[in-house]
Amino acid sequence: MKKLLILIVAGALYFHFYPNEELNHWLGEQKAAVLGYFSEATDTQVRLNSNKVYKDLSRNFASFNSQEQQYVAEITASRETVKSFYQQHCINKKQTPKLQRDNLSKVCQTINQYSSLL
Numbered sequence: 001m002k003k004l005l006i007l008i009v010a011g012a013l014y015f016h017f018y019p020n021e022e023l024n025h026w027l028g029e030q031k032a033a034v035l036g037y038f039s040e041a042t043d044t045q046v047r048l049n050s051n052k053v054y055k056d057l058s059r060n061f062a063s064f065n066s067q068e069q070q071y072v073a074e075i076t077a078s079r080e081t082v083k084s085f086y087q088q089h090c091i092n093k094k095q096t097p098k099l100q101r102d103n104l105s106k107v108c109q110t111i112n113q114y115s116s117l118l
Contacts, residue, residue, distance in 0.1 A: 048117035050076045056110050064103055071098045072107065083118045086111045 015023065054076040061069055075085045088094050090108035099107065111118075 046117060048079050048082065048114045050079050050082050053082055053110055053114060056113075057107060060103075060106055063106075068099055068103055075107070079118070082111060086115065086118060 054073065057072055057076070064072065075081055086108070089096055089104065090111060095101070096104065
């Protein structure tokens with residue numbers, strides 16, 4: 001146990017006085033990833049449940065064909081995909097060949113109702 005502690009202290013001293021740029025970059029990435037995981041796990045803000053958007057859109061599925069329904073299911077798979085779709089197609093007004101224009105506007109209107117929760 002003493003040897004392990006001595007090894008850890010020696011390694012810490014070496015990397016403190018002789019820093020390695022690649023190692024520091026890697027440690028910074030790892031630290032950012034761990035902090036990101038902890039912030040997601042301990043987030044207390046109310047977030048959008050992507051199933052809520054799908055349920056609201058399912059009321060209008062009579063005007064959607066089967067491929068569009070499948071695409072809506074892909075969009076609403078997670079909060080991140082809903083957010084990226086909203087930014088690309090609703091805010092930036094980018095058209096998608098997978099949805100007709102009227103159906104795209106319905107999807108955007110539905111997501112816009114919950115835009116504060118994204």
